[in-house]
Amino acid sequence: GAVVSQHPSRVICKSGTSVKIECRSLDFQATTMFWYRQFPKQSLMLMATSNEGSKATYEQGVEKDKFLINHASLTLSTLTVTSAHPEDSSFYICSASEGPLNTEAFFGQGTRLTVV
Amino acid sequence: GENVEQHPSTLSVQEGDSAVIKCTYSDSASNYFPWYKQELGKGPQLIIDIRSNVGEKKDQRIAVTLNKTAKHFSLHITETQPEDSAVYFCAATIQKLVFGTGTRLLVSP
Numbered sequence: 085g086a087v088v089s090q091h092p093s094r095v096i097c098k099s100g101t102s103v104k105i106e107c108r109s110l111d112f113q114a115t116t117m118f119w120y121r122q123f124p125k126q127s128l129m130l131m132a133t134s135n136e137g138s139k140a141t142y143e144q145g146v147e148k149d150k151f152l153i154n155h156a157s158l159t160l161s162t163l164t165v166t167s168a169h170p171e172d173s174s175f176y177i178c179s180a181s182e183g184p185l186n187t188e189a190f191f192g193q194g195t196r197l198t199v200v
Numbered sequence: 201g202e203n204v205e206q207h208p209s210t211l212s213v214q215e216g217d218s219a220v221i222k223c224t225y226s227d228s229a230s231n232y233f234p235w236y237k238q239e240l241g242k243g244p245q246l247i248i249d250i251r252s253n254v255g256e257k258k259d260q261r262i263a264v265t266l267n268k269t270a271k272h273f274s275l276h277i278t279e280t281q282p283e284d285s286a287v288y289f290c291a292a293t294i295q296k297l298v299f300g301t302g303t304r305l306l307v308s309p
Contacts, residue, residue: 088243090243096281097230118297121262125302126301126302127289127299127300127301127302128244128289128299130296130297133296177243177244179243179297188234188246188249189234189297190246191243191245191246192243193243194241194242194243196241199273
């Protein structure tokens, strides 16, 4: 299957700082990218959907000013957690799709964010 | 919106046995049903999927069945191996993937 690379795999940051997570589709053009958050032993919760060149669509309850998403090219999307707090500590996962969501979506390896 | 329920939450089997995980969905318009395997500390990996115009799909030891009338679909793993141990998620979608709650599968040698 297609490869989606997510970086970094782990990051520890201090409260109040910002952290950027990158998601790259390595061998295909991702028209749509998705960002999820996963708490321990729970399912994936969609945070936002981004389409190349346009603003991201955020799910209800997700602060767009806190979780900045940029999808500047067909192979790269970034999630920036701004002014991070300990409650933002979680596993963040991106996925990418060539077309509409009901085609195969390929997931990145995830990023474990710990805010101290 | 779509709601996906998944059962069981945990499943323990002996190596070589079969494992079945079931999901139900609420929106009859959903037309794509993938299954993912997630190992500890990693992202989900697509293992098999089925579309609404198909009733069954098989790939080696893994099979998925779909009953559109009842709005449920199931994952079947035969001849389980210890390396099958992981968390499995079902999902359903019209426009956005909605995930089930996950099943932790443990295959004992």
